Amino acid sequence: MKIKFNTLCLGVSLALIGAMVTPTKADESNKETKLEFSAPVEVPGRVLAAGKYVFKIADNQSDRNIVEIFSEDADGNQKFVTTILAISDYREETPDKTIITFEERPSGSPEAIHSWFYPGDNTGWEFVYPKSERSQVGSSETMNSNKTASSDTTSADAAPALSPARPTVNPAPTLAAPAEPVQSEPLSEPVGSVTTTEDDVALIAQNDRVELLPAPANDGGVFADRTLPQTAGRLGLELVAGLAMLCGGVAVVFVARQV
Amino acid sequence: MRKQRWLLWLGSALVMGGAVVLGWLWWDLHEASKAQQRAHVWLSQTTVEPHPQARAVRRGDVIGELEIPRLDVSVAIFEGDDTGILRLGAGHIPETALPPGSGNIGIAAHRDTYFRPLRLIRVNDLIELKTPAGASRYMVTETKIVRPSEIGVLATAPGRDLTLVTCYPFYYIGSAPKRFIVHAHKVG
Numbered sequence: 077m078k079i080k081f082n083t084l085c086l087g088v089s090l091a092l093i094g095a096m097v098t099p100t101k102a103d104e105s106n107k108e109t110k111l112e113f114s115a116p117v118e119v120p121g122r123v124l125a126a127g128k129y130v131f132k133i134a135d136n137q138s139d140r141n142i143v144e145i146f147s148e149d150a151d152g153n154q155k156f157v158t159t160i161l162a163i164s165d166y167r168e169e170t171p172d173k174t175i176i177t178f179e180e181r182p183s184g185s186p187e188a189i190h191s192w193f194y195p196g197d198n199t200g201w202e203f204v205y206p207k208s209e210r211s212q213v214g215s216s217e218t219m220n221s222n223k224t225a226s227s228d229t230t231s232a233d234a235a236p237a238l239s240p241a242r243p244t245v246n247p248a249p250t251l252a253a254p255a256e257p258v259q260s261e262p263l264s265e266p267v268g269s270v271t272t273t274e275d276d277v278a279l280i281a282q283n284d285r286v287e288l289l290p291a292p293a294n295d296g297g298v299f300a301d302r303t304l305p306q307t308a309g310r311l312g313l314e315l316v317a318g319l320a321m322l323c324g325g326v327a328v329v330f331v332a333r334q335v
Numbered sequence: 336m337r338k339q340r341w342l343l344w345l346g347s348a349l350v351m352g353g354a355v356v357l358g359w360l361w362w363d364l365h366e367a368s369k370a371q372q373r374a375h376v377w378l379s380q381t382t383v384e385p386h387p388q389a390r391a392v393r394r395g396d397v398i399g400e401l402e403i404p405r406l407d408v409s410v411a412i413f414e415g416d417d418t419g420i421l422r423l424g425a426g427h428i429p430e431t432a433l434p435p436g437s438g439n440i441g442i443a444a445h446r447d448t449y450f451r452p453l454r455l456i457r458v459n460d461l462i463e464l465k466t467p468a469g470a471s472r473y474m475v476t477e478t479k480i481v482r483p484s485e486i487g488v489l490a491t492a493p494g495r496d497l498t499l500v501t502c503y504p505f506y507y508i509g510s511a512p513k514r515f516i517v518h519a520h521k522v523g
Contacts, residue, residue: 168394303483305416305428307502308511309445311360316508318356325349332342 106132107194109174110148118181118188119145120160120203130154131192133201143192143201162201165191170198179205363422367448370423374411375400378467395420398427399434399466401442401499406452406460416443425449428500431489434466437521439491443500446511450501453515462497462519473497473519480513488516496521 109131117124127147134142141162146154167175175193193200374397392398394415402409416426425444432438444450462473473496480503481488489498497519502511 166395302486304481304486304488304500304514305421305426305443306418306483306510307421307443307445307450307500307514308507308509309421309447309502311363311445311447312508314356314360314363318353318360320353321349321356322353325346325351325353328342328346328349330346332339332346335339335342 106135107197108132109192109194111174111176116186117178118186118205119158120205122158123186124157129157134159141201143203160203162192162203165193165200165202167193167198167200171195175200367423370413371411374413374424378411378465392427392433399464401425402463402465403452403456404461404463406455408449408452410444410449412442416441421445428489431498432491434464435468435471437496439489439495440464440497441489441500442497446501446503446505446515450499451505453499453501453517454505456517461522462499464497471521472523474522475517475519477516477518479516479518481516482512483514485514488514488518494520 110128111131112128113124113126115126124145124147128149130146130148132144132146133140134144141164143160143162145157145160147157148154171193173195175191177190178187179190181188188205189203191200191202377397378400392414394417396414398412398414400409400411410425411423412425412427413420413423414427414429416428420426421444425442427433428441428443431441434440446453456475456478458475458477460475462475464471464473476494479488488500495518497517499517499519501515503513503515504511505515
């Protein structure tokens with residue numbers, strides 16, 4: 077009975093500690109990221125004018141791929157802009173800074189945000205655009221990116237991504253239209269320069285994808301420094317080793333009992 | 336008595352070790368099966384317009400699905416040819432052409448799982464390659480056995496649009512010394 081009482085006390089204590097810690101975790105878990113765009117950028121369903129924005133993950137435990145975007149005025153007041161259903165994206169290297177990648181768009185059109193990664197997370201969010209938007213992608217023109225810097229933030233080159241390998245899976249619908257119109261503005265400067273207002277991070281807008289040409293006209297020379305893939309696999313070895321150990325072990329135990 | 340205890344300890348250790356190895360094997364197969372299922376679902380829901388320009392892919396991206404109807408082979412293809420990728424399915428060999436474009440598309444897979452049936456493949460067998468941008472059909476033109484260093488089999492050549500790579504001999508424990516190559520050309 078005493079043990080049960082102690083267990084109950086322990087459970088209640090843990091619950092209380094958990095309740096006290098939860099608000100902090102909730103703030104961290106919404107991945108709030110402040111971004112400042114120096115030119116209009118596109119997100120699924122709308123174009124964001126140049127300015128400050130806050131990207132957050134919606135507080136929805138069943139779906140962690142809902143991205144909410146708020147605009148932020150000079151006084152720090154936030155206004156809801158839009159909600160985007162994103163899909164999970166993944167990077168091999170864990171970013172130590174916020175990373176935004178862009179998609180290619182025709183010259184003169186705003187760059188489209190392709191993905192967003194929060195510092196310290198390999199898993200980010202990919203914004204998926206309807207086919208109609210993607211089909212406008214320029215045939216071969218590559219947009220230039222521009223580097224800007226401001227007094228309190230850092231920026232880096234924004235290299236537009238090429239068409240991604242997973243382009244038009246269930247185009248992400250926009251859940252809510254904003255009450256506050258966010259008009260696209262004429263391009264006043266080359267797109268691609270983005271700054272983040274987080275204290276200790278510099279935003280890197282980059283494209284780390286490997287470009288593969290559909291028809292590499294090679295004669296084998298491009299592979300000179302490598303060999304054909306190792307396709308042996310360990311399946312057979314593991315199966316034989318596992319069964320041998322299991323059978324051997326049973327046999328040894330059997331013998332031991334006979335001794 | 337001491338010998339009996341020692342034998343019991345050894346036997347138990349072997350049983351536990353064997354269980355761990357088999358459990359690890361089961362987990363590998365389970366993960367591969369899940370990855371294949373996810374890829375099939377994604378492919379069945381996805382279509383894109385063929386784009387004449389370069390595509391960009393990352394390691395692990397789903398490239399498509401390879402089928403050899405006569406051999407009852409159906410496997411999802413991921414980008415990359417390293418151990419981690421080939422554990423999950425077939426791998427598109429980086430720096431070779433990407434479907435559905437022209438050029439020599441290189442695809443590798445383990446000879447003890449997905450490409451085991453390749454030992455029975457014959458000239459004129461049909462191979463289907465399904466990607467979100469469409470399906471292509473290829474006909475086997477040649478099979479050969481080469482050394483791992485003979486990377487030239489991946490080079491672009493007339494009539495060589497698809498190259499499958501797996502290890503040879505098919506029944507061999509450990510790292511196989513050779514590679515089994517299947518060349519095919521596009522027929523539709």
